[in-house]
Amino acid sequence: MFLAALVRRHPEFRIGMRAMAPQAPGVAAWGLMTGVAMAKSGLSLAESTLMALLVYAGSSQLASLPLIVAGAPAWVILATGFCVNLRFVVFSLHLRPYLVHLPLWQRLAHGYVTADMAYAIFTQRFPQPAADDEGRRAQESFLAGSCAVNWSSWVAASLLGIALANFIPTHWGLGFAGILCLVGILCSLATTRLRVVSAIVASVAAVAAYALPLKLNIVLAIAIAVLLCMTMERLPSRRERAEVLE
Amino acid sequence: MSDVWTLAVITGLAVVTVVTRSFFFISSRAWALPRWAERGLKYAPIAALAAVVIPEIVTTHGQLIQSWDARVFGALAGAAVFFWRRSVLATIVAGMAVYLPLRLALGW
Numbered sequence: 001m002f003l004a005a006l007v008r009r010h011p012e013f014r015i016g017m018r019a020m021a022p023q024a025p026g027v028a029a030w031g032l033m034t035g036v037a038m039a040k041s042g043l044s045l046a047e048s049t050l051m052a053l054l055v056y057a058g059s060s061q062l063a064s065l066p067l068i069v070a071g072a073p074a075w076v077i078l079a080t081g082f083c084v085n086l087r088f089v090v091f092s093l094h095l096r097p098y099l100v101h102l103p104l105w106q107r108l109a110h111g112y113v114t115a116d117m118a119y120a121i122f123t124q125r126f127p128q129p130a131a132d133d134e135g136r137r138a139q140e141s142f143l144a145g146s147c148a149v150n151w152s153s154w155v156a157a158s159l160l161g162i163a164l165a166n167f168i169p170t171h172w173g174l175g176f177a178g179i180l181c182l183v184g185i186l187c188s189l190a191t192t193r194l195r196v197v198s199a200i201v202a203s204v205a206a207v208a209a210y211a212l213p214l215k216l217n218i219v220l221a222i223a224i225a226v227l228l229c230m231t232m233e234r235l236p237s238r239r240e241r242a243e244v245l246e
Numbered sequence: 247m248s249d250v251w252t253l254a255v256i257t258g259l260a261v262v263t264v265v266t267r268s269f270f271f272i273s274s275r276a277w278a279l280p281r282w283a284e285r286g287l288k289y290a291p292i293a294a295l296a297a298v299v300i301p302e303i304v305t306t307h308g309q310l311i312q313s314w315d316a317r318v319f320g321a322l323a324g325a326a327v328f329f330w331r332r333s334v335l336a337t338i339v340a341g342m343a344v345y346l347p348l349r350l351a352l353g354w
Contacts (some may be wrong), residue, residue: 004255026338047252054260059298074255081259085266087294093270093279094287100271111268116295117334141334173349176317180324180341182299184334187325189292203300210301210308221297222290229289230282 003144007075012138014161016145019121023181024149027117028157030178035161036168037175041065045162052158056115056151060084063215076214083215086222090120097129098122099140105235110140113147115154120185121146201225300330316354 031052037111038048038061055061060081067077092111099107114122122143130136161168168174190196202225209217247305265272279287303317304310324341325340346352 023334026335029338043252047255047256047337051256051259054256055263055329056260058278060259067325068252068255074251074258077255078258078262081262082266084298085262087291088263088266088297089269090290090294092266092268093283094291096271104272104274106272108264108268108327111271113263114267119291144298166271173316173345174342176320176345177338177342179302179317179347180320180338181334182295183303183321183324183341184328184337185297186295187328187337188291188332188334189295192288195289195292196294198289199296202296206297207304207310210305214248218294218297222293225293225296226286226289230285233285244278 003148006007006137007141007144010137012141013145013148014131016121016142016147017149019125019142020117020146020149023117023121025155026177026181026184027150028153029174029225031154031157032164032168032180033177034061034163035158035163036165036170037062037065037161038158039162039165040170042069048162049159052155052162056112057081057085057088058154059182062175062178064231079214083218086218087116088114090222094123098126098136098143101136102140110143110147113151114143115147115150116182116185118143118147118150120188124188126194135206194232197232198225198229201228314348314354316345316348316352319348319354 033054035052036050036052039045042052043065051061063084064077064081067080091114095111095114099110102110122139125142126139130139186199190199202221205224206217206221209220211217269324302323304315306315320341323344324337328337330336
């Protein structure tokens with residue numbers, strides 16, 4: 001198991017926990033408000049609790065709530081959840097070389113718990129996948145440690161939100177904490193100029209195509225932003241052009 | 247209305263979480279990432295996140311906002327503080343400190 005003693009006792013497990021700890025209150029604020037939103041949407045106590053414990057994906061939970069309450073067809077709800085979660089598909093391509101050596105169910109367990117914040121922290125600490133067994137074990141332990149903190153702060157706060165739903169009015173807009181959490185992660189990924197371009201282009205495209213069904217605007221936005229950046233990458237930089245002129 | 251349908255949809259969403267987060271390592275069969283995909287991967291994660299987050303800040307009921315909105319100022323403040331302190335928690339605290347007064351006192 002990915003919380004096996006071998007992983008838990010590895011020094012990197014604690015380092016991963018400590019790396020996530022400062023972010024836990026932010027994750028918890030987001031979880032709390034997702035809990036409130038679930039309880040207020042009309043889901044029963046059992047359904048909200050089940051969703052908090054199982055789905056573990058704030059943005060797809062929030063996107064699916066109005067659809068579930070309206071009784072939309074199941075495939076529409078699941079397809080919408082998939083598109084909102086598309087960033088995780090991209091993250092998984094990035095994480096593949098770090099995890100592919102593990103047995104299937106451990107890969108799935110790691111994938112399941114690796115949410116936005118864990119991905120951001122992990123790839124920041126380990127820009128390259130390890131080349132040997134010891135390195136792989138260390139990376140796996142770090143990821144497991146940070147995910148353990150991420151998961152427990154999210155789920156505990158979600159359950160608290162469900163319990164306190166009647167005392168926290170939604171018009172306070174505390175759910176905005178979740179958006180801010182993602183804004184912070186977004187900024188942390190903006191490490192090169194072309195990545196900033198990618199974010200801006202994707203934002204404009206996602207807003208412009210917002211009317212598309214099933215959140216397909218997200219799919220379109222990623223495609224446009226990535227293609228544009230790959231094209232711009234090929235263009236000579238200003239310095240190179242200046243050198244040609246000289 | 248804790249019906250079987252709702253419970254099944256919630257379980258389905260959990261499966262969607264597992265499948266999307268593990269998508270490219272569900273199969274462990276060896277394959278090399280094509281060169282173009284490797285290049286695209288530098289820009290795709292931030293594009294995917296921006297495509298989810300930014301519409302949540304600048305649209306209301308699917309329409310681009312037309313007037314002052316507390317979310318925009320909160321997000322801008324949060325982003326500015328991120329680049330200053332490099333902390334997501336500081337981003338959330340600063341963003342909420344700007345957003346809540348604007349929303350609750352001014353109704354933006």
